Amino acid sequence: MEFILVMMIIDSMTKEYFKFLNKYLATFDGSADDADAIGAAKEEAAAAIIEFVKSSDLYQCDLLDMPAVAQLEKDEKYQPVYELLKIFLTQRLESYLAFQTANSTLLQGYGLVHEECITKMRLMSLLDLSGHCSxxxxxxxxxxxLEINDDEVEYWIVKAISSKILDCKVDQLNQLVIVSRHTARVFGMPQWQSLRSKLGVWRGNIANAINTIQANKVTEDGGQGMQGLMIR
Structure with missing residues (x-):
């Protein structure tokens, strides 16, 4: 019981630490005025990436869009860390395995556990599939x-659902997963535009439903009026 409590406290502290780093890094806009300060934030940017990769609760972030993080791509020391972030947010398990083979010492140095990374990367790969399917x-x-056997598919589907990153139905007969909602790994401008488009469609559907109800009501009222005249 005490162990579970300690783990819950550590998990909560980790989330708060990531939120703090995220807010701090978001203060840099990449302008000339930020040139000196943003260069001093490389360590914090790398720390945010590692915390995101480590977390078993975080499957979406906007770190890639932040200038403070983007600068790591051309930094000799932190470039591999930036590459790791890109893999988790834009690629699939195959890419992570290739990266791990070439950078196992680096990952261990940051306290990343290979098996835990595989687990998260499988869920990330499932999200990527969901985003590209019809x-x-x-x-x-x-x-x-996911590089798994046929009899493991439903296990990973259930794991994704329990992690609240996927809503779907399983068609066992046709061997299909029918996706109704999934978490987008990166939530940037394209995702905002997609959300805006969906909201527009939703509003249009609501307006059409209201117009239909009102039209039916007018028709019913008119019919009742005519019936009253005929009775008289």
């Missing part, structure tokens, strides 16, 4: 992307 993912695509 609402249906064949089991075969999941086994290939």
């Amino acid at each position: 609402g249906e993912i064949p089991y075969s695509a999941i086994t290939k992307a």
Whole structure:
């Protein structure tokens, strides 16, 4: 019981630390006025990346869009850390495994556990599949992307659902996963535009429904009026 409590406290502290780093890094806009200060934030940018990769609760972030993080791409010391972030946010398990083979010592140095990274990367790969499918993912695509056996597909689907990053139905007969919602790994301008478009469609549907109800009401009222005249 005490161990569980300690782990909950550590998890809460880790989340707060990531939030703090995220807010701090977001203060840099990449302007000329930030030139000196942003260069001094490289360590914090790398720390934010590592905390994101380590977390078993975080599957979405906007670190890639931050100038303070983007500067790491051309930094000799932190470039591999930036590459790791890109893999987790834009690529699949295969890319992580190749990176780990070439950078195992680096990952260990940052306290990253390979098995835990594989678990998270499998869920990230499932999100990537969900974002590129037309609402249906064949089991075969999941086994290939996650590098798992056929009988493991539903285990990972349940894991994604319990992590609240995926809503779907499983069609066992046709070996399909029918996705109704998934978490976007990166929430940038394209995601905002997509959300705006969906809201526009939703508002249009609501307006059409209201107009239909009002039209039916007018028709019913008119019919009742005519019926009253005929009775008289």
